Amino acid sequence: MGNKNSRSKHERSVIKNIQEFNQIESDQERHEKLLEYYFSNDTDFMDRLHVFHFLRQHVFQSNFSSPIEDKLIEGGYKVLDIGCGPGTWSLDLSSKHANSNFIGIDVEPMFPHEIKPNNVKFIEADVSNGLSFGDNEFDFTHIELMRLIYTSDKWDFIFSEFIRVTKPGGYIEVSGRRNEDVVRAPIYSKLMDIVNISGTKRNLDVNLIYNLESKFELHPNIENVHRIEKKFIIGPNGDKIGLITQDLALTHFKTGPLSKILPEEMGISEEEYKSMIEKDLTEEFEQSCSESIYVRIWAQKQLM
Template sequence: MTSQRRLISRLVKRNIKPSNVPTISIENVAEEIIGTDYNKIESFHHYFNNDNNIHRQHDHHFLKKHLFQCEISCPIQDELIKGKDCKIIDLGCGPSTFLLDLSAQHPNSRFFGVDIETTFPSEIKPKNLEFKLVDIIQGLPFPDNAFDLVHIESTLFTIPSVHVNFIISEMIRICKPNGYIEFCESIYNQKSRGIGEKFGKLLHGFELVSNLYETDMHIALNLPKMLSMIPNIKNINLEDQTIIVGKNGGKVGVIMHDILTWFKNSSEFFVNDICKQLNLTKEQYDQLIVDAFNELNVTFSEMIFRRIYVQKSGC
């Protein structure tokens, strides 16, 4: 990969504190969203970063929790509910809404989060939750057979495809025999049902930029086949939840519409790249954004969240 295509991360420490400012969220799911001071990060992983990115990541977690009616789909959820001592790691944890939610509910278990960026809380957190600054492309600094669950969510689509098999092999390595590995990614592109012309064009541009960085926007579609070819895993399970993005999807659709507003205020790098890929001027891109998001509220644009969980074979 050339230096121009190499993913660049500027590690920025953030001050995270509670906020009493009302926010759009799912009724009875999340009463408070954590507010944060933000800085732009120049990498594909945070290509779509703006001042509300952390807020959107919190909403993203509670949206999926609401859709699946649980934080985790694999059977380890039952062990947690019984109060057993489980060891769980989340790769690419970001602001760590997933881990903060789980660790507070299950004090008898231990939780670990890793990310290449310091968006996770460094001080105010449950005692059973730890974080490490890790570039997962370089491997995971944990021993073999260490975790009951290895979890990764909305991360693999930002990883250059050449590294994905290695990351999955590392996930399997640190998972205990008969433990679980769980993935969650979204399926949303210009061929999705109900996509209008304008938003379809925007998604096509994102796919072209994804190809530029050699990442796989369609990883959720390709994962089941990839996993079926790995000899030391078993019991591949897949769960899909579909929503309508925009006003026609009700409260959930409006929240997802809000989450997708990273297109509106994304980094200069993203705007420049997508304009080149779509042969647009900055003014034309701005108009496309306006038209595309207006279109979302009159169409029935379907987005699928896909959870896939597998079990590591016993040794």
């Protein structure tokens, strides 16, 4: 459960930092400030998710690609963030758009429970079990980085839920990382291949990002499907973004389930695996130009 006071302190810190960053008038200065702050931050799991949010925001120069900015500014807009994690995306947007409302859901309740703006609500829920909201309830439905969460047989139902709860004329946006046709140095390429192989063994749709457009287009009440991709280099050759991504990648491989799954899949000891990540992979990032590509796909629900 954790210490209540520690959790509240962390929640206050997240809100305070987002509010301070949003006071910076220049978008470029704001993005640079975010990068400087998060590159110096520690790397526990929740902080890494915060970093991922601001990294993607910097790469795309926005929190979303759907054409909804004017509606958010106008107010009265209702937004659903599925798989919200610690709630960084919703908190960031809610601090800028006080007259719109945001709901974040996640199966793991790592989001703020006490300290949050009045226009944000977080709910512990699993989208694969169905959403508790009514039909046509949200103006914008958003989901990120969940291709390795749900098995392939669940995604058709999950997509139908996205569409069901979105209002006619509203937008649905899904984003993630593209793993095929990406330039990668040998060690990083091998690790990512094994991650995909392991995911496939667990019946995860590792190619979900490639199938999104066709999934949208299968629904008769969906139109105006769009796609945008942003590419950058991992490691020092990718400048500050590359250094942040390298730090995230190394920590991702060294901690959590991957630190147990990957050495077993590779047939090596955990000590050998640790050395490969800390020494070999780090050196490879420094000497190579491995790519990372983020994708956003968004579509509009037809007006009735």
